[in-house]
Amino acid sequence: MPRFAASDWTCDNNACQICTAPERDEMTMLRCAILWLLEHGRWMVQDEISLPDILSAGDHYLSRLKGTSDDGVPAPAAEHWAWLEAELRLTVARAAGLDAVSTFDTRIDSVLASAAHLDERGQVQLLDLAAEQFAELHTQPRTA
Numbered sequence: 001m002p003r004f005a006a007s008d009w010t011c012d013n014n015a016c017q018i019c020t021a022p023e024r025d026e027m028t029m030l031r032c033a034i035l036w037l038l039e040h041g042r043w044m045v046q047d048e049i050s051l052p053d054i055l056s057a058g059d060h061y062l063s064r065l066k067g068t069s070d071d072g073v074p075a076p077a078a079e080h081w082a083w084l085e086a087e088l089r090l091t092v093a094r095a096a097g098l099d100a101v102s103t104f105d106t107r108i109d110s111v112l113a114s115a116a117h118l119d120e121r122g123q124v125q126l127l128d129l130a131a132e133q134f135a136e137l138h139t140q141p142r143t144a
């Protein structure tokens with residue numbers, strides 16, 4: 001994975017918990033992108049976009065957003081998308097109650113498949129919870 005300068009990314013959202021966290025590293029922008037996708041996912045659900053599409057079409061979605069509202073939108077490089085999608089799927093599966101710690105957990109698929117059957121409200125709640133847990137997990141002070 002290519003390295004980024006320690007703090008060369010911040011989105012324009014003052015409420016972004018990832019970008020406002022005191023500890024920043026080369027992953028900050030990618031984590032910010034995940035948070036964006038989880039938060040915007042709730043609108044995608046309301047647009048009747050299916051959960052599997054929300055979790056796999058993030059690159060298209062972010063580039064579309066970037067086209068409409070210019071700066072402040074994270075734009076991960078193409079080579080990061082596989083990582084990002086895997087991380088996004090893990091985060092949502094965990095919010096759905098799976099005790100997975102690795103993106104390679106083979107149960108993630110089936111957990112996400114059942115989550116896709118939740119009604120609109122259930123999916124929005126799931127994405128909200130995923131965003132909350134993700135922000136919490138990555139903004140805790142690290143123990144060296």
Ligand SMILES: [Zn+2]
Pocket residue numbers: 010011012013016017018019020032
């Ligand atoms: Zn951010």
